[in-house]
Amino acid sequence: MKRIIHLGVLFFYSAVTFAQDYAIVGATVHTMGTQGKVENATILIKDGKIQLVQNGNVPVAGYTLIHAENKVITPGLIGAKTQLGLVDVGFSAGTNDSTAEQTGFSNTGAAYDVAYAINADSSLFAISRIAGVTSAATSMSDTHQLFAGQGAIISLNDNSPLLKPKAFISVQVGNAGADAIGGSRAVLWTNLDAIIAEAKFAIGKSLSPSDEWHGDMSKADIKAMIPVVQGKTPLLIDARRKADIQQVIAFKQRNPNIKVVLLYATEGWRIADELAANKISVILDPESNLPYEFDQLAATLSNAGRLDKAGVDVAIGMETHNIRLARQHAGNAVANGLPWEKGLAALTINVAKLYEVDALVGSLEVGKQADLVIWSGDPLELTESAEQVFIKGEKIVMESRQTKLRDRYLKLNTGKPQQFSRP
Amino acid sequence: MLVKLKKPLLLLTIGLSALTLVSCEESTKKPTGEAVKFDLNPFPSNYHVIDYPPVLFTNVNVLDGIGGYFENTSVLISAGKIIGIGTEMSAKSDTLTVDARGKWLTPGIIDVHSHLGVYPSPSGNAHSDGNEATAPVTAQVWAEHSIWPQDPGFQRALAGGITAMQILPGSANLVGGRGVTVKNMPGTTVQDMKFPNAPYGLKMACGENPKRVYGSKGGPSTRMGNVAGYRQSWADAQDYQRSWDKYYVEFEAGKDPKVPKRDLKLETLALALKGEILVHMHCYRADDMGTMLDVMKEFNYKITSFHHAVESYKIADRLAVDGVCSSMWADWWGFKLEAYDGIQENIPMVHAAKACAIVHSDSELGIQRLNQEASKAWTNGKNAGLDISEADAWQWLSSNPAKALGIFEQTGSLENGKNADVVLWSANPFSVYAQAEQVYIDGALVFDRNKPTEWPVSDFELGQPGEGDSK
Secondary structure, eight states: OHHHHHHHHHHHTOSBOOOOOEEEEEEEEEOSSTTOEEEEEEEEEETTEEEEEEESOOOOTTSEEEEOTTOEEEEOEEEEEEOTTTOSOOSSSSOOTTBOOOOSSOSSSTTOBGGGGOOTTSHHHHHHHTTTEEEEEEOOSBOSSSEEEEEEEEEOSSSOOEEEEEEEEEEEOSHHHHHHTTTSHHHHHHHHHHHHHHHHHHTTOOOOTTSOOOSSSOHHHHHHHHHHHTTSSOEEEEEOSHHHHHHHHHHHHHOTTSOEEEEEOTTGGGGHHHHHHTTOEEEEOTTOOSOSSGGGTTOOTTHHHHHHHTTOOEEEOBOSTTGGGHHHHHHHHHHTTOOHHHHHHTTTHHHHHHTTOTTTSSSOOTTSBOOEEEESSOTTSTTOOEEEEEETTEEBOOOOHHHHHHHHHSSOOOSSOGGGOOO | OOTTOOOTTOOOOOSOTTTTOOOTTOEEEOTTSOEEEOOSOSSOOOOOOOOOOOEEEEEEEEEOSSSOEEEEEEEEEETTEEEEESTTOOOOTTOEEEEOTTOEEEEOEEEEEEOTTTSOSSOSGGGOOSOOTTSSBOTTOBGGGTOOTTOTHHHHHHHTTEEEEEEOOOSSSSEEEEEEEEESOOOSSGGGTBOTTOOOEEEEEOTHHHHHHHTTTTOOOSHHHHHHHHHHHHHHHHHHHHHHHHHHHHHHTTOOOOOOOOOHHHHHHHHHHHTSSEEEEEEOSHHHHHHHHHHHHHTTOOEEEEEEOTTGGGSHHHHHHHTOEEEEOSSOOOSSGGGTTOOTTHHHHHHHTTOOEEEOOOSTTGGGGHHHHHHHHHHHHHHTTOOOOHHHHGGGTTHHHHHHTTOTTTSSSOOTTSBOOEEEESSOTTSTTOOEEEEEETTEEEEETTOGGGSOOOGGGTTSTTTTOOO
């Protein structure tokens, strides 16, 4: 009995070790901040934050020393567009908080808020973080309405995942968006423009239950959209073909206050200069190179490199169960023309900037949250791995149910059924 | 060995000694006494090798696809074949020499699981030709009759070093129909691409998909319903076979037996029971695979490979004993419940158990970088303490899939006399930065990354934005 209790205690405290201050010495550090790359660095982590990054030795008394010679350290990777925390198994396996049917409460989907739905016990958290993903943007994938609700920025630790609620709202204006909203872009864009006009009109108005409101949007939706038109909440617009991206640029010019971020921008490379001139950054899938639909005929692996060359900020990492593959995506973008440093930026600081959480995460700079990864080598390379991950200064136990399954079955035929093995 | 379709491990024949069956050229007699033929190859390959001069690769690092690694050597190909590996290779006057210093040469990658052409780009209902989801057993349909050769995915796969692939029906059905093995050579009809003399595959599926698709369409609606469906299909095929066997016996005895009605569905299943069509079965969970291993023994056929097989690591020892391959992703998991226990070490764990491991794509994106999938699996195996060389790991990409498709005598390794299906990589192909620089099929250069004007472009992309762009 004693033994069982002991194991129980271990289990409860296994996810992170107790908060300590750390000195990590000897690695090559890509800070992704103003210090750039620091060789043979000492990183001090105090109270969960970066206290110092410096070349060479500094006094480390009082810090737990971690040797990282010949290793590479980067900021923790940020999932740029995920459904992490909202879904375990999306298909025929029970509730999936990343999708919703239409409700009477909201007629555009803008009001829905995933902050209520995040479950840090999802196995995807540990599986992703031990691969170097320490935080993520998470939002619904489908509401069957114009907007996919309000997304959040989350930290992939166990206890307090929410970094920033109501962090963005997203909308599709390509084929998928048109199909969902009236079957035509002619319907979709008219609808979107009308909603933006309504939200602007509503700024400063009281929208209490007793106030009159004759707009097309529900009051709840309007309240969600006001920060968008004020430029406080980024609006993510999924557009693939050149014509749609031109519409997005025109939208931005009609609504200069709105902070527009493009999703996919599959043919963005064809008007890269205009995107750069309009300061529209892009979250893209650098492996998308097929004409899945008529709205992405010119898809190419060169999109990320060409956009970057024109001066567009590029972010990479649209996945959920396999957000850990974002670094492979970035590696392929680099193989096809994106400079290596930009490939790493696309996974870290560029994501933090476009969601306006760069004061917290995305680079290794003094005062920021100590989210970092010690890699065996080049983090974009397939043959290198995350060896140790820190989130908010805590040294993560590098385990997930997948590593436990691996360890349970690594040796077969050991005499007793495998299910007795508890690695 | 999967090539010759013997069943060394399946000695439990069940009274099927009469299983002589209709092979390609066997004939029956009309009442007049003239032979009537069932042409079992009614859609023959129209593939032609492209003429190309001999090529000598010098100073090149070679992974031969069967576990060999040769550093800084030479490889000569000529008249469509591998002539030899080694520094003593010399060029004749008409030979093109490729100085490949720092580059790597491998056998072309072979994907055992593709839906290119049957689920092409652009997608949409008009092009959705991969699942004949009208009945749970549709062994009578052939994927090649759905393939659209203008799918731009073929050219993308070529740029990723794919020289051959099996195109399968989807997994909606218990028995989905025949798969076909093609060379990744552009063509106007599918026959232009068909791999000469490659056996057919038969696509079957375990688990969630059939029960989901047919749960409200008359069943099966459960896993137990699925298994009843496979077993009844095999029993029907045995019965069909017996009717033909009886016919032949009586005919030979000088009687005038009634010719049995030809049934295309049962004909395909009977050929699969005989081992002339190779069974490829979509199956995720270890317990589903365990059940199918017993069904295989019950009906004395061979499952050539489980596909997806995300839990093969749990029964790799049994798969090794039964000689069944696992065709796997490196790290896909969790998109449905039967994929929830997927782990990144599945492929190396299957290999380490001495079972046959194959890297497959089932994806128009994955097929473009199967070398990267192998690299991730290799790396995760190494991190778990599984000591596998890169040279051995390349078996997952060429020789093992070639064996599973019954084409290993022709391709899948860099051995003298084999088809010169080779890829020249810009760097070690286990690196994310490596790109297929040149791809040869039967000794002909069909993709040269440095010569954009010579890249094949599908009819669909001609005259469209991005035509001929680097993809």
